[in-house]
Amino acid sequence: MPITVDIDVMLARRKMSVGELANRVGITPANLAVLKNGRAKAVRFTTLAALCEVLECQPGDLLRWEPGGAEDGEDGVARGAGHA
Template identity: 70%
Template sequence: MPIIVNLDVMLARRKMSMTELSEQVGLTMANLSILKNGHAKAVRFSTLERICEVLECQPGDILEFREEE
């Protein structure tokens, strides 16, 4: 999929675990895994907003477009 979700990078920078992120954002671990592993088909703006709020970052820090070869 062309859109890559770089949650791992931001989590490492903020020294936060996936569990902590899921609790603060209000997403289940399953949904967070779907997002992290690139299986998500869509992300709600409300979810993106909460993630950026918790990780104190911009959407561009988490989402990256990589053209398929």
């Protein structure tokens, strides 16, 4: 997937454990591990907002786009003429 979630860097900067972050965000450690390990297909905006609030960061500090991941249309987003 061309979007990766970089939680490890922010955890290290905040000197916070995965368990503490999961507890403060309100998700299970297993779901946080799915995000950390790049296995998540989607992230709810409420979860992203909670991560940003707890880690005192912006979404761009956690999300990184890598070109060449998903093929055109593979992610369910319509592309082409008339689509922005």
